[in-house]
Amino acid sequence: MxxxxxxxxxxxxxxxxxxxxxxxxxxxxxxxxxxxxxxxxxxxxxxxxxxxxxxxxxxxxxxxxxxxxxxxxSQVSTPLWPDDAKRRADIMRWQSWQLAHWSRSTQPIQFERFVKKVLQLGDPDPQVLEQATENFHREATVLDTHLAYKDYLVNNTLTLADFSVASNLTYGAIAQFPLEKYDHIRAWYGRIEALPAWQQTVPQSPEVAPQPPEVAPQPPEVAPQG
Ligand SMILES: N[C@@H](CCC(=O)N[C@@H](CS)C(=O)NCC(=O)O)C(=O)O
The missing domain is CATH 3.40.30.10 (Glutaredoxin)
Incomplete structure (x- = not known):
């Protein structure tokens, strides 16, 4: 392959x-x-x-x-993708959430605070950051609450769901994702960071620019209240 x-x-x-x-x-x-x-x-x-x-x-x-x-x-028998319809659907649920919502809430912050600097595209736009931060908190609250009594996202076992959701935190520190109050997310991501496979795939060169977001920064799905 x-x-x-x-x-x-x-x-x-x-x-x-x-x-x-x-x-x-x-x-x-x-x-x-x-x-x-x-x-x-x-x-x-x-x-x-x-x-x-x-x-x-x-x-x-x-x-x-x-x-x-x-x-x-699917090439091997692995708890990452167990042969069980409900577990797979649960993993797929988190992978779907990651693609549809988590990515969209993390990428604009990554773009404003990190990509723009690397590509010399100017200062972060405060309005975009404010909206993006609000979106981030909405999704991060869901993730943090889910992880409150769990080590991993599905069945308390490392699965594909963890790799998917963790990928968006790759530039979380450098882009200053507002994770301070999310103890469970930080503890869980620490477990992912300890995996040899995660360590071996750390982007090696900070000079190599990450890409602009795959989707343009999105307006909130629900209009801000008040
Ligand atoms: N939904 C796709 C997104 C893939 C994607 O956006 N890849 C980016 C790099 S993170 C890319 O290849 N961008 C190149 C481009 O847009 O020109 C996936 O999950 O594979």
Whole structure:
């Protein structure tokens, strides 16, 4: 199997970390997003959306990090993706939340405080940050409450859900995510950070810019009250 990846990308990281954690033999193929390699005709033939990660297993080509993680975990018998419909649905619930809501609440803060600095795009926009911070607290409260009496998100066992949700905290410290009051999230992320697979996929070079958000900063789904 071959994983097309770019080390600074959190989406790439979650797929790569799962492969490492499971000890799968996966060849890595760098797609340098800074050089626009995701827009070459060759790469677009693999993934018409022009994004990494992409997994190639013989004739089978798969894009979207969550699908890739599930496919990788399906190669072996693993508690990361147990053979149980309810557990899988529960994992999928958190992976869906991560893609639809957690990413959208973390990326604008990451963009304003970190990406803009790296790419020299100017100062953070206070209005965007204020709205993004409000969104962040709404989602972080859900996650923190869920983790109050648990070490991991599903079945109190490390699963794909943890790798997915943790990926958005890759730049949490450098982008100053407002995590101070979320003790359970910080304790849980400490457990993820202790995993060899997570350590081996830490973006190595802070000079390598992360990418702009995959979605433009979103307006709140619910209009602020008052
Ligand atoms: N929903 C996709 C998102 C993938 C994604 O946005 N990848 C970014 C890097 S984090 C990318 O390749 N961006 C390149 C571009 O937009 O040109 C997934 O989960 O795989």
């Amino acid at each position: 071959k994983l097309y990846y770019f080390p600074p990308s959190p989406n790439s990281r979650k797929a790569q970390a799962v492969a490492i954690h499971l000890g799968l033999s996966v060849e890595l193929e760098l797609v340098n997003l800074q050089q626009g390699q995701q827009r070459t005709a060759e790469f677009l033939a693999l993934n018409p959306t022009g994004r990494i990660p992409v997994l190639q297993d013989g004739d089978f080509v798969l894009w979207e990090s969550t699908a890739i993680m599930q496919y990788l975990a």
